[in-house]
Amino acid sequence: MDHPLIFPMLIQMGMSLMILLWLAYSRVSRISKQGIAEIRKTGFPVHVNNASDNFKNQFEVPVIFYVLSLLIIVTGAQTSVIITAAWVFVIGRIIHAFIQLTKNVIFPWRFGVFVITVLALIIMLISFTLQVI
Template identity: 35%
Template sequence: MFYPMFVMVILTFLVAFYLLGLRIVAVRQRKVSIGYFRLNTGANEPPPHIMAAARHYSNLFELPLLFYVTCLLAMVMGFQSALLVICAWVFVASRVVHALIHLSYNNVLHRLLAFLTGAACILIMWINLAAHYAAR
């Protein structure tokens, strides 16, 4: 369970660096004032692709939180079924796909399908953990 979590952490940092790069370029090109980023408000709002990247970065601290908790709980319980591991990797893959969609062509239906795939994996992981816990 460690390795899927590690890949999620790497994804989070990659998106953070990507967002930072977009913001630096936008400030240098005077598309947005650096003052905007003090409170993320102001008249000179960043271009939509920067707003999407910022929102995606925030998303990486929402549903993935349940993923991290599930993985850590499985590790603490000493339970790593094949189903749990497969779901963990499918979740990570769905988040990578979700990021690629959100940060590129941003088709909402495609993004939703990637999101729902990941959410289903988290639900299956929790049900699997709950069944294991109940059987102890």
């Protein structure tokens, strides 16, 4: 199937899997350095918790993106506005993940990118709704 929304969806899914692999590596390497008993006492360091939080984030707002994209594909209601908004969403999610997995500067950077991605999703939803009504 050749649809312009498939590639952004695959990139978003691939990023989620890469974050999962990074999280697994971070946890296993920390456990091997400190041991389970110490981790239970002190917990994981901030960078490992940030990776965990980011992986959880991949199953919040992006789920709406996946469902909406599938609806658009099934109905054939894509427009250039929808495709552009999808790419803004995915690129924004990559930037959001990068920020959270590195310095994790919430205000203004991470939150600002989050707002942009949500606005892109809202534009996708409104454009889709206008196509199908």
